[in-house]
Amino acid sequence: MPRRSRFARELPAAHRPRPVADLREEGVTRSVLAGPRWRRTSRGFYVPADDEGRTDPEATPTPTQRILDVTLLVPKAGAIRGWAAAFVCGVDHLDGRDPYLMAPLPILVYQGKDTGRQTIAGVTFSREQLPPSDVEQLHGTTWTTRLRTAFDGGRLAPCLAEGVAFVDACAHHRLVDLEELGAYTADHPRWRGVEQARLAVSLADPAARNPWESRLRMCYMLEADLPRPEVNRPLFDRDGNLLGMPDLLDEEAALAVEFDGEGHRRRRQHRGDNVREEGFESAGLTVVRADSLDLRDHRPELIRRLHSGRHRGLRRDRGYDSWTTVEPQWWLDAYGTDGLLTDGEKAAILGQYDG
Structure with missing residues (x-):
């Protein structure tokens, strides 16, 4: 089944603004419009404030509701x-x-x-x-x-x-x-x-799956001044088994850079990350992990860690490398050659191999 966009999921609970004249004809008084049940979107237009797909009426409206507010x-x-x-x-x-x-x-x-x-x-x-x-x-x-x-x-x-x-x-x-x-x-x-x-x-x-991965890649290239990495490239062991798909891969240095989003803090996801990281390291890869706080508040330290990780990778004994980017036939049969997987495909693949 095709993925439903967030806009499509939020749309049924959102409202197009209605003019005051129409609401007055339906018996909605000015005092009611000024109360907590209605929200003014622009001069002369209102939407219900208590049913926008939100649990907290004081919270910011959903992106879809914000967009509908502006359409008129x-x-x-x-x-x-x-x-x-x-x-x-x-x-x-x-x-x-x-x-x-x-x-x-x-x-x-x-x-x-x-x-x-x-x-x-x-x-x-x-x-x-x-x-x-x-x-x-x-x-x-x-x-x-x-x-x-x-x-x-x-x-x-x-x-x-x-x-x-x-x-x-x-x-x-x-x-x-x-x-x-x-x-x-x-x-x-x-x-x-x-x-x-x-x-x-x-x-x-x-191949970048979210904007934080993109920001991490730009930090790697533009601020750390390191070579352009591959993005979400699948890695395999010598028997053709999937090791994982690091967010960024510096193949020369055998450096895998992973961005930890909010989902990575869930116990099952965190366990899978640990298992996958151990697999990378056992195969001869160096792993550097980063999150949004690194990019927001600790960028100089992150850049030092990236340089350090690449330096360690370049000094490795390549005779112990047991990873490859060569895609086995089973992978080509299942996912083709363009290297572009949907978010759902990658999540399903990694979930399967994380156990």
């Missing part, structure tokens, strides 16, 4: 862009939350050149160019196309690492083909941020 604000010549356009198309990890501050990011809207400037909390409006070929209709609203969404995400991100994380996510979820995105980028040579977009496309890898 999109002018005729405009479109929603950025993370919201990607999220609607199934890129669950681009959910509108700042990865470091954990605060909601604004929803980005092209408003067109002939529309007066607007200021609304949680929404950022732009008057940049938006040709008709760069928009599409979906769920009754206008969005930037997938190519334009990925292009904007790469060029307008606050830094190159975040641009790569955005493009990685779009490529991983097959919103865009990197070759097509590169050609699209080349066709817009004078646009703001295009040089960052070019670099983001050149550094992107569709």
